[in-house]
Amino acid sequence: MVSQMPMATLTPDTQSLLARRERVLSPSYRLFYEEPLHAVRGEGVWLYDAQGRRYLDAYNNVPVAGHCHPHIVEQVTRQASVLNTHTRYLTELPVLVAERLLATMPAEMGSVILTNSGSEANDLAIRISRMVTGGTGVIVTDCAYHGTSDLLQGMSPVTGLPLGKDVFTISLPLEMPDPAAFTALVRDALDRMREAGVKPAALLVDTIFGSDGAVSDPVGFLKGAVEEMHREGAFVIADEVQPGFGRTGAGMWGFARHGIVPDFVTMGKPMGNGHPVAALVTRREIAEAFTRHQRYFNTFGGSSVSCAAALATMDVIEREGLIANAATVGGYLKQKLSDLAARHPNILTSVRGAGLFIGVQTPSGEIATRIVNGLRQSGVLIGGAGRGNAALKVRPPLPITQDEADYLIQQFEQVIQTTAG
Numbered sequence: 001m002v003s004q005m006p007m008a009t010l011t012p013d014t015q016s017l018l019a020r021r022e023r024v025l026s027p028s029y030r031l032f033y034e035e036p037l038h039a040v041r042g043e044g045v046w047l048y049d050a051q052g053r054r055y056l057d058a059y060n061n062v063p064v065a066g067h068c069h070p071h072i073v074e075q076v077t078r079q080a081s082v083l084n085t086h087t088r089y090l091t092e093l094p095v096l097v098a099e100r101l102l103a104t105m106p107a108e109m110g111s112v113i114l115t116n117s118g119s120e121a122n123d124l125a126i127r128i129s130r131m132v133t134g135g136t137g138v139i140v141t142d143c144a145y146h147g148t149s150d151l152l153q154g155m156s157p158v159t160g161l162p163l164g165k166d167v168f169t170i171s172l173p174l175e176m177p178d179p180a181a182f183t184a185l186v187r188d189a190l191d192r193m194r195e196a197g198v199k200p201a202a203l204l205v206d207t208i209f210g211s212d213g214a215v216s217d218p219v220g221f222l223k224g225a226v227e228e229m230h231r232e233g234a235f236v237i238a239d240e241v242q243p244g245f246g247r248t249g250a251g252m253w254g255f256a257r258h259g260i261v262p263d264f265v266t267m268g269k270p271m272g273n274g275h276p277v278a279a280l281v282t283r284r285e286i287a288e289a290f291t292r293h294q295r296y297f298n299t300f301g302g303s304s305v306s307c308a309a310a311l312a313t314m315d316v317i318e319r320e321g322l323i324a325n326a327a328t329v330g331g332y333l334k335q336k337l338s339d340l341a342a343r344h345p346n347i348l349t350s351v352r353g354a355g356l357f358i359g360v361q362t363p364s365g366e367i368a369t370r371i372v373n374g375l376r377q378s379g380v381l382i383g384g385a386g387r388g389n390a391a392l393k394v395r396p397p398l399p400i401t402q403d404e405a406d407y408l409i410q411q412f413e414q415v416i417q418t419t420a421g
């Protein structure tokens with residue numbers, strides 16, 4: 001993601017681990033930050049490095065309930081010592097997960113397939129969409145990321161790799177003039193498809209548009225696009241890998257902010273608070289149409305320990321009121337970041353987002369990278385996103401307190417002052 005500091009300036013333990021890593025892991029891996037963080041422990045919103053220094057983890061949207069949450073650790077450990085098997089046996093845990101997920105969704109959603117990663121869930125959603133509609137065309141935004149399989153790399157323009165066959169992009173404005181603007185973009189993509197002789201299959205969108213830089217407003221702008229896709233006999237896939245499990249502070253799912261009912265909901269990252277568990281949820285009739293053509297089995301998708309992690313994560317989200325906290329502390333943090341932007345308009349040009357998914361725009365990727373690395377040195381971890389990597393992504397675990405948000409703002413202000421100077 002960023003170039004690394006010269007080896008000699010790194011601590012001896014970082015140098016040594018880095019050298020071992022480079023010897024045995026593929027060079028295709030990238031580390032965050034000019035000075036890579038050697039993380040050895042996590043607790044709540046904090047990560048600790050090998051020297052015992054703590055960092056407020058405001059980047060990592062996987063440990064939604066906080067790092068190493070005791071309830072989740074206990075449930076995963078207990079299940080690992082009782083039974084860990086797959087969905088070809090009759091066991092209760094996958095049923096419990098599916099029941100609990102469906103209870104958070106519109107009544108139209110009636111069927112769950114458990115997978116190991118968001119990529120597998122998206123891959124399957126595309127496969128089913130193409131099979132059931134008979135179309136092939138897929139619409140994505142031009143900075144989207146949807147996964148790591150060969151198919152999905154071709155639907156993830158942010159990677160810079162060539163687009164896949166029959167994939168059409170729309171260029172999402174960061175500040176949308178009105179809800180109809182998005183509908184017009186989708187309509188235009190559908191027209192381009194028709195001209196190219198391609199039958200549409202699906203619109204695939206992250207409902208908080210995280211890698212586009214957190215495009216959140218106006219609320220409801222996805223509505224018209226759903227109608228356009230359905231009019232064409234095509235589907236809408238809500239990729240909830242980023243906004244799902246309460247992050248937007250407006251219910252469990254990002255699509256709820258838009259008042260839509262998608263045809264597929266895909267999820268992953270926060271689902272097991274760090275344990276690999278993901279899922280695809282769809283309408284019953286779509287699942288039945290798919291099943292008439294194909295069976296599905298995934299060795300680890302829906303295994304007992306993964307299900308225990310998912311159930312325990314949902315327990316914590318409910319018991320600790322994490323969605324309400326995302327709304328309250330997220331609103332506070334967004335306001336404070338907006339105040340900061342008003343004081344430094346040449347560096348922070350706008351603040352977007354919902355709940356605890358906040359995007360802060362800067363004028364360039366170079367400035368954003370300086371801020372990201374400056375904050376890492378000050379003990380706060382955030383990341384970059386959007387066109388030219390010029391936006392900052394702020395996504396702390398959902399239990400973050402107002403005091404911790406204040407700490408983040410204090411460090412932010414200091415780093416901005418240095419960047420401005």
Ligand SMILES: Cc1ncc(COP(=O)(O)O)c(C=O)c1O
Nearest residue numbers: 117118119145146147206241268
């Ligand atoms: C929006 C979105 N969709 C899908 C994925 C892929 O998920 P996974 O890495 O679990 O395969 C990601 C991962 O970053 C993502 O951000």
